[in-house]
Amino acid sequence: MSDYEMKFDPHTIEHLGVKMYSTLPPALAELISNAYDADSGNVTLDFWEVGSNKFISIKDDGTGMSATDIQQRFLVIGRNRRRHDGDKPTPRFGRYATGKKGLGKLALFGLAKEITIDTVKDGKRNRFILDWNELLDADGVYNPKVELSDEPTDASNGTTIKLSKLKRQSPFDLEAIANSLSKIFIVDDNFNINLKDQHGHVVSVNNARRYSGFEQQFEWDVDSLVKDDSPYKNKLKGTLYTSRTPIRPNSGLRGISLFSRGKLVNNPEFFSNSTSSHFFQYLTGWISVDFIDNLDDDVISTNRQSIDWDNEEMALLREYLSTIINQVNNDWRNKRKEKKEKELEVTTGIDTNQWMSTMPEDIRQQASKIIDFLGEEDALEKYSPVIEALHTLVPEYPLLHWRYLNDKIKDRIKVFYTNKQYGMAADQGTKIYCEVIREITGLSLDGTELVNLVFSPKEPVIKLCDTSNKTGMSIQSGQRSLSQGVIESFRNPAAHMPLDKLVPERYSELDCLNVLSLISYLFERMDGAEIIKEKEAE
Known part of the structure; x- marks a missing residue:
């Protein structure tokens, strides 16, 4: 039986393992990533509570590990797999590894004091145990307890990691764990993540779960937002969403998450120095930036919570992401306005x-x-x-002038007024005034000659009131003078004015309404007037 050996400074394990992965979802995410990188199609996390004891096992159907793999890869802390093995796709699913720094395995010690690793590769089985207390007591070299070494087996390839003597004592909440994990991974169709309790209840981690905590209203495809001439064309993909109501601040959804190779690399944010607009209360989504894993510089933090935005290339990316968010902001406002107007029309x-x-x-x-x-x-x-x-x-x-125009002219000049042909509207109003006078009197005169005759104070054709007294005479005379004034000061000049002088820029809405209001007043004065038939003047 082979003796495995781990070389390390115990404080490295304590600081990077316990401190970095002291909460359940990030630590489990590292173990799930290991299964993904091992070309696994399925990974199942079993949660057991037996009395006061709690256990977690993580089982995958990946390539497994040989004794050599365990010693030269798994037990070497800080091993950069891409530098040693090359950054190449896996044989089964063509995946590129998410792991790079060789520190994810330390997540084991953030959760449990005893870890049993049982793995099968190419018909050989290996099982060994890592003990937290023994590891801390070791002086730079630790030998895990080996239970099986290259034992022949008919079992399929894969690895099961059992976490015992857990450091946490609170009950497992599978729904909450699944929700947290869904924010860390973009789950594709050939990688299934399932959580199962001791009663057989299964909870799946999927992309739909990530955004199930809010009521989606609008969405944008990131690729469609990137212009064809942009250096980021075909380098960014994802979906941005806005909710119908503000997203809860403590939901972990406000902002845009960045992923590379299917795993979170930057917590949700807005890539802007100014986030005071209420738009940011509604925005969420994700963007894949896989190309950053191919840069010469390692721009992803060890805990994969943030990108090194001080890096020159990342600073440019951040600036571009800000322009995309601004574009969505403007489009969101237009979409909301259109939707609100439609709903308002339906309601009112x-x-x-x-x-x-x-x-x-x-x-x-x-x-x-x-x-x-x-x-x-x-x-x-x-x-x-x-x-x-x-x-x-x-x-x-809404102008009062328009609202209270006499019906004899309002309907007939409306087409000109609503088309903002204000000069034409007023001109037609004066013509209609003379036309109505001819209709009720039977006269064929026009213009000042017509109004002078019909509103004569001494021998009126349209008698507005009793003209036997000074007041009546004044009213009758006033109608004649005002009518004559409208015709002489507007109708006659307008009749000889070039059409281009009657456009709104030359003749304002208020000018138009002032003329129409006076004509409307003159019409109102004629209501109930006495019509005295008389021959036309020679």
Whole structure:
């Protein structure tokens, strides 16, 4: 039977093993990574609680280890497998190793005081035990207890690691462990991670679990965000999501996680110095940056929680990721606005785009502030009556001039007004005024000649009131003067004005409404007037 030998400084094991991997998910993640790198298709973690004793076993169906592998690879702390074995794909699944520094195995000692490793490779079985207390007492060289050495077996290749005498005493929460592990791995179709308790209940670790803790609203494919001429084209992939409501701060989901070779290399963040915008409360997702594993410099921290952003190439990557996040921020705001407008229209029946387009700029700005505040998705149902009340107070074309125009002209000039042909709208209003006068009097005159005749104070055709007294005469005379003023000061000049002078830039909305308001006033004065039939003047 061979004697295995581990050479080390005991303090190395204590600092890197216990301190770095003192919590369950990161330590288990290292053991799962070992199974992944061993070309395993399945890894199962069994959790046992027998009385006060707790055990964890991690079983994979990977390549396993020979006695030589154990001595020259597994028991060598800090061995860089890529430098020694080459960075090449595995034969079964074509994977590139996630491990690099040779320190992940120390996660074993962060969890348990006794570790049994049972492994099969090419028909030979090896089993040995690592004891924490004996290891600490060793003086630079530790010999694990060997139970089986190159024992012939018919068992399939694979490795089982049993963790006994666990340092933690709290009960196992498989759902919580699976949730944490799902944030560490991107699980592909040929690598299954399952957690199982002593009652046979199985919990799977998968990508869907990672983002199951929030209500997704929008998503973006990272590759589609990278322009074709970018140096990062085909180097970045992943998916970004925004939630319908703010993501809980303690959920571990706020921000974008970076992965390389299927494993976390940078905890969620936003790659921006300014994160005050409420957009960042809604953003999550992941991006694979596999190319960083091929750089000359090792830019991934030992605990795989962060990237060395001081590295020149990583600083450029961070700057580019910031531009992608800004792009998503702008798109998110547009998508939310469109969605909110559709929901608001369904709830209230108000087309906000159409409504806003009819408002003058100063009114539109103020109304938009109110709608944006009240129309947030989580407040939409509660405040929709307020928006409906606002629509009543500030309807389409909200200027009072327009709202109270006489019906005799409002409907007939609406097409010009809504198309912002303000000069044409006012011009048509004066023409309609004369047209209505001709219709009710039967006269064929036009312009000032028409109004001078029909509103004559002494012999009126349209008699507005009793003209036998000074007040009545003033009213009748005033109608004639105002009508004549509209025609002489606007209608006649407009009739001879080139069409390009009647565009909105030359003739404002307020100009138009002022003319139409006066015509509307003149129409109102004619309501109930007495029509006196008389021959046309020669």
